[in-house]
Amino acid sequence: MLIFKKIAELQRYLKTVKKSGKVIGFVPTMGALHKGHLSLIKAAKHRSDLTVCSIFVNPTQFNDKKDFEKYPITTASDIDKLVSARCDILFLPDVAEMYPKGFENKRKLNFGFMAETLEGEHRPGHFDGMAQVVEKLLNITTPHFLFMGQKDYQQQLIVGQLIQKRRMKVKLITCPTIREKDGLAMSSRNVRLNEKSRILSIALSRALKFCKNNLAKKDMPLKTISSLAAKSISANPEFVVEYFEIRNARTLKPARSKSEKLIALVAAQIGGVRLIDNMLLN
Ligand code: AMP
Numbered sequence: 001m002l003i004f005k006k007i008a009e010l011q012r013y014l015k016t017v018k019k020s021g022k023v024i025g026f027v028p029t030m031g032a033l034h035k036g037h038l039s040l041i042k043a044a045k046h047r048s049d050l051t052v053c054s055i056f057v058n059p060t061q062f063n064d065k066k067d068f069e070k071y072p073i074t075t076a077s078d079i080d081k082l083v084s085a086r087c088d089i090l091f092l093p094d095v096a097e098m099y100p101k102g103f104e105n106k107r108k109l110n111f112g113f114m115a116e117t118l119e120g121e122h123r124p125g126h127f128d129g130m131a132q133v134v135e136k137l138l139n140i141t142t143p144h145f146l147f148m149g150q151k152d153y154q155q156q157l158i159v160g161q162l163i164q165k166r167r168m169k170v171k172l173i174t175c176p177t178i179r180e181k182d183g184l185a186m187s188s189r190n191v192r193l194n195e196k197s198r199i200l201s202i203a204l205s206r207a208l209k210f211c212k213n214n215l216a217k218k219d220m221p222l223k224t225i226s227s228l229a230a231k232s233i234s235a236n237p238e239f240v241v242e243y244f245e246i247r248n249a250r251t252l253k254p255a256r257s258k259s260e261k262l263i264a265l266v267a268a269q270i271g272g273v274r275l276i277d278n279m280l281l282n
Helices: 007-019 034-045 067-071 073-085 126-141 149-164 187-190 197-202 202-214 223-233
Strands: 002-004 024-029 048-054 089-091 145-148 173-174 239-248 264-271 273-280
Touching: 002 007, 002 223, 007 024, 007 089, 007 239, 024 034, 024 126, 034 048, 034 145, 034 173, 048 073, 048 126, 073 126, 126 149, 149 173, 149 264, 149 273, 187 239, 187 273, 197 202, 202 223, 202 239, 202 264, 202 273, 223 264
Parallel strands: 002 089, 024 048, 024 145, 048 089, 145 173
Antiparallel strands: 239 264, 264 273
């Protein structure tokens, strides 16, 4: 695996790769890699001739300074995992390389409701920072395919909008959420869960599964399903549920009927760790 820390050097290399007609697949990450990330590398390898992974903990998408400071950094083991997964290229820039002129975003896009609701409401500015760095990374790597996880459902919807609005040629491929055996969605933040919180954390995926299992029941309106699911989490005082919602899976607008394409989404904190998860219901 080749490791590039400088944008210009990576671009020079990718230019020759592209000239030879090779298909480039790109997987952006913030590191602390787990099997979820590696499933994206696998999907990228399947569809591309050359797989590029980036590791960059982007300061502009953290609305909470403490969350940024506590974000796990495990570069040496990340490199080992990427080598084992036979990733071709790792792009590992530092903050000065990505933001030589500071963090200001002069080309901020307006994603409207989709970026204001759910995560947007609870993490103000998060999606602006995320879109800023994803656009930069796409301009640097100019891949044919971009691989992202369903785990961050709202994020991949907004990246889809970014690609459309900027008329980029890249095709977004959204890959399924990889879970631990007990159902917990894999996340870099899971390493910060203590033993008790780790056990309790399965409440999230259970509540989502509850929604899926009960969707077809006639005597269960959507509102009842989501409030019972939310209560099943908040019944434990260790949890702070930020939201539990059933929404239209395409627009994220509040769901009105069971005939729409639906998704349940949750964000909750436990023991100072913020977890998110979601499940398509139909
Ligand atoms: P992150 O490093 O958390 O920014 O995530 C990088 C990419 O990996 C994003 O596209 C995430 O949606 C994806 N991802 C994170 N966790 C999982 C998971 N459990 N399963 C599949 N993809 C994931």
